[in-house]
Amino acid sequence: MFTGNSNFVSGVDSAFVFIIGISTFFLVGITAVIIYFIYKYNSKRHPVAEEIEGSTRLEIIWTIIPTILVIMMFYVGWHAYAPERIIPKEAMKVKVTAQEWSWRFQYENGKIADTLYVPANKSVALELNSVDVIHSLYIPAFRLKEDVVPGREKSMWFIAANVGTYDLFCAEYCGLRHSYMLTAVKVVAPDQFNAWLAAGPVKLDSAAAAVPGAQGKLIIQSKACIACHTMDGTKLVGPSFKGIYGHKVIVETNGKEREITVDDEYIKRSILDPTADVVKGYLKGQMVSYKGQLSDEDIKQIIEYIKTLGAEK
Numbered sequence: 001m002f003t004g005n006s007n008f009v010s011g012v013d014s015a016f017v018f019i020i021g022i023s024t025f026f027l028v029g030i031t032a033v034i035i036y037f038i039y040k041y042n043s044k045r046h047p048v049a050e051e052i053e054g055s056t057r058l059e060i061i062w063t064i065i066p067t068i069l070v071i072m073m074f075y076v077g078w079h080a081y082a083p084e085r086i087i088p089k090e091a092m093k094v095k096v097t098a099q100e101w102s103w104r105f106q107y108e109n110g111k112i113a114d115t116l117y118v119p120a121n122k123s124v125a126l127e128l129n130s131v132d133v134i135h136s137l138y139i140p141a142f143r144l145k146e147d148v149v150p151g152r153e154k155s156m157w158f159i160a161a162n163v164g165t166y167d168l169f170c171a172e173y174c175g176l177r178h179s180y181m182l183t184a185v186k187v188v189a190p191d192q193f194n195a196w197l198a199a200g201p202v203k204l205d206s207a208a209a210a211v212p213g214a215q216g217k218l219i220i221q222s223k224a225c226i227a228c229h230t231m232d233g234t235k236l237v238g239p240s241f242k243g244i245y246g247h248k249v250i251v252e253t254n255g256k257e258r259e260i261t262v263d264d265e266y267i268k269r270s271i272l273d274p275t276a277d278v279v280k281g282y283l284k285g286q287m288v289s290y291k292g293q294l295s296d297e298d299i300k301q302i303i304e305y306i307k308t309l310g311a312e313k
């Protein structure tokens with residue numbers, strides 16, 4: 001259908017090569033003339049300065065030729081970039097939420113993932129939202145980059161040509177863990193994509209699922225909880241899950257501090273209503289509710305997993 005990994009690659013690459021080509025030609029040409037003049041008009045050879053008249057012919061040439069070249073560069077660039085603004089109506093919509101410091105992709109059926117799954121050879125439109133600062137969604141292999149600005153509706157689209165995995169990351173320095181905003185676009189065959197979309201959160205086969213907490217770990221990874229929570233005791237945006245189960249934690253409830261023990265009910269409340277009990281030392285409102293995105297069964301699995309994460313804090 002087209003060369004390169006997306007429908008925009010050949011246009012953007014041609015514009016790039018064209019402009020770099022012209023620039024290189026002039027860089028080499030002008031440098032050569034400078035060196036030649038340094039030699040030719042050296043003061044030893046030309047001790048007396050000489051006055052020269054202007055040359056109308058030369059001036060016309062060096063005005064017209066660069067003007068034509070600049071217009072050609074504009075045309076090549078326009079031709080490559082203008083189609084990025086025309087989003088096809090039939091494109092599959094994915095809502096993208098950027099947040100310090102993760103990406104969330106939500107599909108029309110409500111499925112949420114931290115990796116952008118797309119079918120090959122189908123137009124995909126990304127609706128870009130930021131809940132905090134300015135981020136920038138960059139997929140180098142597709143030659144696509146667009147700022148994600150809070151309070152502004154922005155979008156981008158593409159057709160991925162080849163099955164494969166490509167980097168997707170934030171290209172706008174957005175704070176301390178900006179570099180954590182690295183994930184992938186997974187381009188898969190259309191029937192494989194439909195199967196993925198129809199399936200709920202990823203399920204393990206029975207042998208792997210028998211390991212305590214295995215399913216919960218997968219959910220925590222696929223729902224991007226790990227953008228803010230670690231399993232090894234390191235604090236990120238939120239507290240680490242290591243050793244919290246069965247231990248006491250100081251939370252603020254309705255403005256009052258109280259001590260509670262982490263149990264099933266507390267974890268469930270933390271996930272569905274994160275602002276009810278805010279862990280001391282962390283900011284209220286950083287974590288958003290996962291109501292409607294996680295089933296009771298998912299939450300049970302997450303709790304099973306947290307239980308396996310060591311006892312010491």
Ligand SMILES: [Cu+2]
Binds near residue numbers: 135170178
């Ligand atoms: Cu960012």
